Amino acid sequence: MWNEPSVERLSRIPKFYETEDIEVKEKLIYLHFFIGGCDWYVAEFDGDDTFFGYAILNQDYQNAEWGYFSFEELKTLRVGGSEVDCELERFWQPRKAKDVPEIWRKA
Structure with missing residues (x-):
């Protein structure tokens, strides 16, 4: 992974469910991961391996959604040799x- 976020940067992200009372449009997005036409936006982190946020895969905005994704899996993704x-x-x-x-x- 290029520019892996530091432990300090990760520690600033709210833990799971700490922002559940905040309206979705008002949630803070702390990190942006990307490769090719894929983007992952992070709003919460379990402090170990799992993020909660918004994912857009292959520029498919119609099926983009909020959900959980793995930090370890992001670290292993490669597209045409790029990380x-x-x-x-x-x-x-x-x-x-x-x-x-x-x-x-x-929307």
């Missing part, structure tokens, strides 16, 4: 889901 990348902190600061156009493209 999954995590957007650097200087480019990706936590922002509300409503401020991420890719998440609301389906």
